[in-house]
Amino acid sequence: MKSFLHIAKREFGLLFHNKSMFIFAVILPFVSMLFFHTLLNNGVARDLPIAVIDLDNSSISRNIISQLDATPEIMVSYKPTSQLEGEALIKELKVYGLVTIPKKLGENLNQGKQVSIINQFNGNLLLPSGLENKAFKKAIGTVSAGINIQKQLKQGVNLNQAKANYQPINSNNHVLSNPYTNYSYYLNSGFLTLFFQIFVILTTIYCFGIDLKFNKGEKLYNIGKGNITTIILGKIVPYTLWFLLVGLVMYFTMFIIGDFPLNGNKTVVLLALFLLITASQAFAILFLAISSSFREALTFGSGFAAIGLSFSGITFPIFGMPKILQLMSQLFPYTHFFDLFLDQTQRGIPVFYSFNSIVFLVVLTILPILISFRKLTRLLKKGSFLQRI
Structure with a gap:
């Protein structure tokens, strides 16, 4: 117990007195929160600029332009x-769409022609182009x-x-889970928690690593009296508690x-947050x-965390991936965390249906520790990495 407290006290001191540690664990998490909440503050993109070529210049074409401009998603700029x-204008990214109204539009419509x-x-810009096409x-x-109904009214058909x-x-x-179609609810849920995981892994x-880089692993091994479990807990528990606080913020x-x-x-x-932290720390070890x-x-560590975004289903659905990649996605803690998080926030489904995600996160916390236990013991006994970089 004394060894654990000695190591934990040292880590709490490093958290606020070591420059790199302070940046990873304190500065960057709060900067990322401010950045992403500011970036997606409106939730839904509005007034995306488009261009309109009016070759007809009739009352109907002007009405079409007014209707386009009236939609909240786009603006005729x-x-x-x-x-x-x-x-x-599209190639220069000054507009997200180009609408061309042909000649004789009004004349052809009055004659009953289609x-x-x-x-x-621009199909490369998935979000703005999708919103523009929808609008x-x-x-x-x-x-x-309006045109169809007006024709029927002239023929004596009543309005209804x-x-x-x-x-x-x-x-x-009926839009389930996110009835406001607010992009911030979905994207910020992903980006904030993903970057949170990155900071947990890098801090761990x-x-x-700082001890092993400067050949202090053997000293740490002696402080822990050769008990690797005590050393691991003494090193990571302070950061687990700290990141729990950051996660609550x-x-x-x-x-x-x-x-x-x-x-x-x-x-x-809250359990999902705790399991994401512990699983991330386990993979860091x-x-x-x-x-x-x-x-x-x-x-x-940084590569593993970054790739986790692609395997989580945020950018591309997991069920649409090849089978081998679907299986690989199950090795990433973030995949199960994000599924559990969405289940219990936006989808609001019973906990029973999220049980698999909880089990996977527990397994992905224990398994990496078991795999690395003997190698970490040898590394600490040796005192440093093979290479001093």
Whole structure:
């Protein structure tokens, strides 16, 4: 117990007096919270600039432009006079879409002919182009409905019947989990917790690695009286407690200040945070044990945490990946944490259905420690990494 307290007291001192440790564990976590909450402050992108080429210049074309401008997602910012000028605006990223209204649009519509309005957008920019295309379809659908209904009214059809004739089947949509379609609720949940994991891993690697880099591993081994369990706990428990506090602040910014949905079990949400910290620390210890240098351990840790974003399903759904990658995704603690987090915040499903994620996080906390135990023992006895970099 004395050995544990001696090591833990030393680590608490390093947390606030070691410059690199202070940056990893104190400065960067709070900077990342401020950055991401500021970046996605509005939740949903608004007034994305688009360009409209009006070759018809009729009352109907002007109405179409007004409808486009009225949608909250887009704003008509440019009115180029040629197709080349409009496409240049897209290539220069000055606009996210180019709408071309053809000649004789009003005349053809009055004659009962079908017309086409061209919408061009940059498919490489998934989010803005998706919003632009959605807003375009909504605006054109509104204009088309108005024209169709007006024609029926002129033929003596009453208003209700005209609406029913135009759209005999009406959709009744229910958005689950995120009814406001607020991008901050989903993306910030991912980015904040991912960067939180990165800081946990790097801090853990640093707290062990700095001793091994300067040949102090043997001294640490002697302080712990050769008990590796005491040494591991003495080194990581102070940072576990610290990052629990940081995680609670992160939750406060999300659920209290940011008003993120919290529809599930609050205790499980806290458990998920604790398991993410411990699993991340376990993998950090594994990377230390298998590395030949301090730099290599940091490289392994940062790379592992960054790749975890791709395997979590945020950027691409896991079930759409090849089978081998689906299996690999289960090796990342962040995959199970994020699934558990969404279950108990946005989806609000019973805890029973999140049990697998909890079990995986517990296993991914224990397994890396077991794998690295003997190698870490030899490393501490030796006192330093193979390479002094």
